[in-house]
Amino acid sequence: MLVTGTEGLLGERAVAGLVAAARDRDADVEVTRLEGAGYSAGALGIVTSPSLFGEARVVVVEGVEQATDDLMADALAYVDAPADDVVLVLQHGGGQRGKKLLDAVRASGAPVVVCEPIKKDADKVAFAAAELRRAGRRADAEALRALVEAVGSDLRELAAACAQLAADAPADSRGVIGPAVVARYYGGRIEATGFRVADAAIAGRTGEAVALLRHALATGGDPVPLVATLAAKLRVLAKVAATRGRRGGAADLGLAPWQVDRALKDLSRWTPEGLAEAITAVAQADAEVKGAGRDPVFAVERAVLRVASAAGR
Structure with a gap:
């Protein structure tokens, strides 16, 4: 599976979701993580080789955009002959490095998750609403717009702000977070934006x-x-x-x-x-x-x- 794109938060969540899904299917699944920049030849073959007990495994290779030549060669070979009991997740943070490998993964028909930055204000508002909804909270439209304007374009900051509001912010009589609450928490930032x-x-x-x-x-x-x-x-x-x-x-x-x-x-x-x-x-x-x-x-x-x-x- 390929997780690609420059939005790090979405990429990390996609990988975490895949690992969580594997653990839901098998609580004893073995999860191994490799770093692209520090990869040594043969490491991928070792962690994906047939297991004595045949247990399921998930191998996550992070930072493929910074991968060594050895990783590129080993991963290309693996794409041609994947193991049956292994899920290999390649996380690529964007750029041209590793394009041959990415093209090979796509051509193989493996699933691809694209995690590009959220640029439109409307999409950021929708993201904030979804974050609060996941935490069991709601905010009205004006409060969501004020939050996006206050926090700006950084998705990590927006997610962190939603988490803080979900944990600490009081709601009105309808159980909804209003703009006055957002102003109380982030008013200084809003005034200077x-x-x-x-x-x-x-x-x-x-x-x-x-x-x-x-x-x-x-x-x-x-x-x-x-x-x-x-x-x-x-x-x-x-x-x-x-x-x-x-x-x-x-x-x-x-x-x-x-x-x-x-x-x-x-x-x-x-x-x-x-x-x-x-x-x-x-x-x-x-x-x-x-x-x-x-x-x-x-x-x-x-x-x-x-x-x-x-x-x-």
């Missing part, structure tokens, strides 16, 4: 946007992702604006319903000219924070001011 800066700027709240921006920068925020977040918010507005009045148009944008609803609400205060002006300002800031300008901090602050002033014009 680029999402809050972008929301304030798009709403035309100039003073709040600049204050949040300066706080974010003072606490270690990088101008590059701050500008990227502002650009992402404006792209959503532009996409939704382009589909207004067209039946089914918004559903084809690859956005969650809540993103479309929020964008429609924000667009009530924007004109096409103001939106074009804001997008141009952010495009200029994007170039400046990536080397075209001398002062990235000044560039992002000027962009926030221009976006906020363009709202409502």
Whole structure:
């Protein structure tokens, strides 16, 4: 079995799930783990060789993307003649190293589990909801969005935040975790995040946007992702604006319903000219924070001011 992809948390969970399934079938199954980077020739043959007592075995090879040439050769030979009583799990963290082996595993018809990063906000919200559900807890949509905005794109951090909320957070009368609870636990992070800066700027709240921006920068925020977040918010507005009045148009944008609803609400205060002006300002800031300008901090602050002033014009 091949577990491949750059999202380490999902890869680890996939492997753990396979091992757990094997143990459910046979509590005495033997589990062996090998490291790709430190592999020595012949080790795979030893752990997969016929057993005297015929017990089932699971062999997990971690870090195949860093594997030695010896592992590549031994694993390729094993794929051609796999053992009947052994489940071999190859965990590959992404990249071109080991491509020949990965192609051979796929060609053999062995199961493949793909663990790529979760990039869309809607998918992160769904992931957080599933994490809480696994722990027997629930959160409303606003709380889930606030949690994703606070924690950011790191899936491990998001999973850890869900675990903390599941263990410690009080629920309301419906048994649901609300946004006030998320703010209590992660409020400091939410207040400094680029999402809050972008929301304030798009709403035309100039003073709040600049204050949040300066706080974010003072606490270690990088101008590059701050500008990227502002650009992402404006792209959503532009996409939704382009589909207004067209039946089914918004559903084809690859956005969650809540993103479309929020964008429609924000667009009530924007004109096409103001939106074009804001997008141009952010495009200029994007170039400046990536080397075209001398002062990235000044560039992002000027962009926030221009976006906020363009709202409502």
